[in-house]
Amino acid sequence: MRDLAGDNFRISIYGRHCDKRVDAAAALIRWAGSAGIHYARPGYDTTKGIIGEISGFPITARTRTDLGTVFVEFGLEGIPAATVKVDRKKLTDPEDIGAIRMLEHRIANLPSLIEHTEQQIAAETHAHAEAVRSLSAPFKHGEALQEARTNLERIDAQLRAMTEPKEPQPENTPTDDPAPITKPRIIHTGPDAIPATDTRGMSR
Structure with missing residues (x-):
């Protein structure tokens, strides 16, 4: 990575090597015209590939729609967080070096970006x-969980026993030949008693 501050600025865009930021902005406008950026339709984002190089990093470009407005997103290949987004209308002004400045700023911030990324990876x-x-x-609560599961199974078994219908008990039904009823034999005693006569063996 090279220092681009001051007169050390160097960039290559659309085949042209520039050491002045104004010349780089003009080269970016020529690239936009050849790529048909001004005719890009909202919602039809396309990748434009590599369009140049800065500080040893290839510059990539693509169109991107945001709230119905078409932007051009420039990035440094291999560094997802180092992207800049520019309204395509600004690419028609040769005095506007905003996109070039933002790319230069991304290069200057690469050390802090790398450090932040390393911290994220470590975390x-x-x-x-x-x-x-x-x-x-x-699991530190394993015993308590097993005890709770056992209690739940016991309660569930009790509830099932309470709700299961009981089988009806068989009723006592009378037999076909009921036992004969024997009348009690009354025996009178006393002076007025009439002696019982044994009729067995008497003829009619």
């Missing part, structure tokens, strides 16, 4: 390691 790596450690550790 994600640590979080992943903590997640793996937590998953491999035994």
Whole structure:
């Protein structure tokens, strides 16, 4: 990565090597005209490929629609966070060097961007390691969970027993030949008693 501050500025756009920012803006306008940027339709975003180089990084370009307005998004190949978005109307003004300045600014901020990315990677790596450690550790509430599951099964069994219909008990039905009823034999005693006569063996 080269320092682009002051007179050290260097850029290549559309086959033209420039050491002045105004010349780079003019080269960008010529590229936009040849790529048909001014005729790009909203919603039909297209990739334009590599259009130049700055500080050793290829410059990529694509159209992108935002709220119905067509923009041109320039980026540094291989660095997703180093992109700039420019309204396509500004690419017609040869005195507007805003897109060139933004690309230059992205190059100047690359060291801090790399540092921030490394910190994010370290944080994600640590979080992943903590997640793996937590998953491999035994569940500290395992015994309580098993006890609760056992109690739930016991209560469920009791509820099922209470709601299950009971089988009806068989009723006592009378037999076909009921037992004969024996009348009690009355025996009178006393002076007025009439002696019982044994009729067995008497003829009619």
